[in-house]
Amino acid sequence: MDFELSPTQIERRAAVTAAVAKRLAAHRTTTDPELVRLAWKNIAGSGLTGLCLPEEYGGSGLGALDTALALEAFGAACSDTGLVFGIAAHLLSCAVPVGEFGAEGARELLAGMASGDVIAGNAMTEDEAGSDVGRIRTTATRTEGGYVLDGEKSFVSNAPVADVFVTYAVTDPAAGFLGISAFAVPRALDGITVGEPLPKMGLDGCLAARVRFDGCVVPDRYLLGAEGSGGAIFQHSMAWERGCLFAAYLGLMEHQLAECVRHTTERRQFGRKIAGFQAVSHRVARMRLRLESARLLLYRACWLLDAGRTDVTAIAMAKTAVSEAAVANSLDAVQLFGSSGYVAGAGIDQQLRDCLPTTIFSGTTEIQLELIARETGL
Structure with a gap:
């Protein structure tokens, strides 16, 4: 077992972070369709819309784990989690089945999907x-x-x-x-x-x-x-989505944890930094524990996908662990920031709203637990 990322993987993550900082520097979350398309156009040049698509169509030809690592970096660097989610869903639940199951006519769409011109x-x-x-x-x-x-x-x-x-x-x-x-x-x-x-x-x-x-x-x-x-194709696309899309939430939690550490080591109450209170420090420690545990499960699920072993249990456990960690950590972040975490505009409130649907989309937590139970022999 090797837990080290390769130099190429480290460089790719750094490149994604730099691309988001450069290409989305002026971007703010919006519900205006024209501005949403503009954001897609701005970030598409970084290759994020074609990570795991065939190179012959303009994609990067990455496997599941490398795709997840890139999406994790995207989720950490971009505060518009909705944009990250939309691009990941486009790639994993749509482009992947077109690329793997489409005949020549359908595959003509892939070049546009890889470039982000076709959403x-x-x-x-x-x-x-x-x-x-x-x-x-x-x-x-x-x-x-x-x-x-x-x-x-x-x-x-x-x-x-x-x-x-x-x-x-x-x-x-x-x-x-x-x-x-x-x-x-x-x-x-x-x-x-x-x-x-x-x-x-x-x-x-x-x-x-x-x-x-x-x-x-x-x-x-x-x-x-x-x-x-179609049923089998949908299940295949969901394996990729549950395995890779949720890496974006690992990135969100990584960024969120750093914000909580900064806040608790700067804010003072009763004459001391609030990080010095055990009730605060233990809350932060549990946030990190959830994040690291979920990350290991997700990396393993993606590694199995790359090995040609679509392990339903591994994917369901990873999806459940990430989604439940994202919600729990966001609730903790609101508590750590107090009133400033509750007031709109600080970003912590938005993180909670963006994390709440993780237990619903791509198969509810209840469905994932049923899959785990069934594969366990119940």
Whole structure:
């Protein structure tokens, strides 16, 4: 077991940090679609939108662990966690399945996805199909030269700025899980309606909306994998998302911990630094313990992915550990900063709002615990 990062990995992390400082120096979290696209354009030149995509399409060809390390550096350097989340979701839940399962027609989208010129949204969730993805009602009916999509997706990250949607629909209602197919659907096709941006508690920089397909004819070339393989493709994309996207939250927690150390060693109460109170120092120590424990689990899950071993338990444990640590550490940070942590504008309040949804998206904590229990033999 070797816990040291290679010189190349260290250099890549430093490069990401420098790129964010330079390219997003003037960026502030925004919900304006035009400004969100501008932020994407500014950071895309750093390679973050194509980390694990094939080099022949302009990507960096990185494995899961190297992708996670880059996203961790991104999460630490960028205060707009919504932007970080949107780019990671574009890359992992959309570009990865297009790159690995798309035929030649769909793979033509990859160059734009790698460069950030083509933004992708993952359209799976429906009103009656969140954790229970087998209950999706969107249909894809065979027609000459393609499929006709009908249905509505209730929560699609990046939707207001997306140029393509990776979506899932039922092609064979009688086949259950094996009757779901995956598609890369260009937004320019007729029959697609994107709703207004949804108001959210956090991740403001990642705009989300409902997306409706009404008789949308999708040519055959945009089918991902074989008909009926959509469920397996979605599971594969979720392995990458749960394994790599949450590295961005390791970065957030690393930055947050440094802020808490600085604050507690500078702020004085009762004639002494508050870091000298055991109640404070132990809270900070537990924050570090959660962060380091979650980091090891996530690195291991990514290492297994790179080894060709998609370990469901390892990924579920990593996702759960990171999400629960992010929420707990953010609550501790608010407590350590006191009223200044509660007042909007200091950044600590925003970190908490951005961390709260981690226990919901990419599979709820309850679903992850079910997966762990099942793989444990229960």
